[in-house]
Amino acid sequence: MKLHHAMLMLLLLVVPTANYAGEAYQLSMLPRYSSEEINQRINPLADYLTQKTGVQIEAVITSDFSQYEKRLKSGAIQMGYENPYIYTLVSDTHEVLAMAEKGKDRDKFRGIVIARQDSGISKLEDLRGKTISIVGLTSAGGYLSQKLSLSRVGIDVEKECTISEAMDNKQENVLLSVYTGEAEAGFIRESALHKADNYLPTAQIKVVAVNAWLPNWAFSVDKSLPEDLKCDIQAALLELDPAHPVIKALKIDRFRPARDSEYDEVRRASGMNPKTES
DSSP states (O other): OHHHHHHHHHHHHHSOOSTTTTOEEEEEEOOSSOHHHHHHHHHHHHHHHHHHHSSEEEEOOOSSHHHHHHHHHHTSOOEEEEOHHHHHHHTTTEEEEEEEEBTTTBTEEEEEEEEETTSOOOSGGGGTTOEEEESOTTOIIIIIHHHHHHHHTTOOHHHHSEEEEOGGGOHHHHHHHHHHTSSSEEEEEGGGTTTTTTTSOGGGEEEEEEEEEEEOOEEEEETTSOHHHHHHHHHHHHTOOTTSHHHHHHTSSEEEEOOGGGGHHHHHHTTOOOSSOO
16 A cells, blocks of 8 residues: 555656646747748747746747638637737637737837828828828738728728738838839838838838827737646746847747737727727
């Protein structure tokens, strides 16, 4: 009996007690960048979370925004790092654990409206009836921020303007369209204003308006994950300091705790009903 009891105690010591031990999970990032860059950004994070949680977490890459959204919704990818709009699309099955912070604006960012200096466009109201180049319909800084600001001055951009998505959904291609006159105005993220400085005389481009703030990128997990694993993941993210190699690879400053309701402004901008009223 004593021998049996001793063996049982030994087993309890060496076998992990977490109910998610032995599981393998997938982590991905919205494919806004090349596959090579995404690998460089999230592989260190996957390795770090594996070490911190004791479960196998593998970095995977999706081919486009649509596939990324579908795989998170289906449960094929259990952990994601995505822009605020995509998070709202998957938030029925995913919950946000942390929000990225970066630069002087930290946990928020915004878009701007640009036009040529000689366009005659000087305020948001001047955009009625104009052709506008946008980064993409799923771009928070290159469409939703501006859409929200326009709605506040009574303009429905989808009905009262002619919009077109930039080639490859690149911010610099919006700048190019505005400079060449292909579009009368453009929507880009504020931080992208000087992306084309090396090949465009951007002195010809002006900022017409600075637009609504939106919450930064979300780190989300499938709601069905064990609660203790969610807590372990969140704790691991929050203890990362700005000098940590994982944070440097992600090109952010840190993570902070986040609530789903912080993304309600994005839902309003995209025509969705907020889950909770802030």
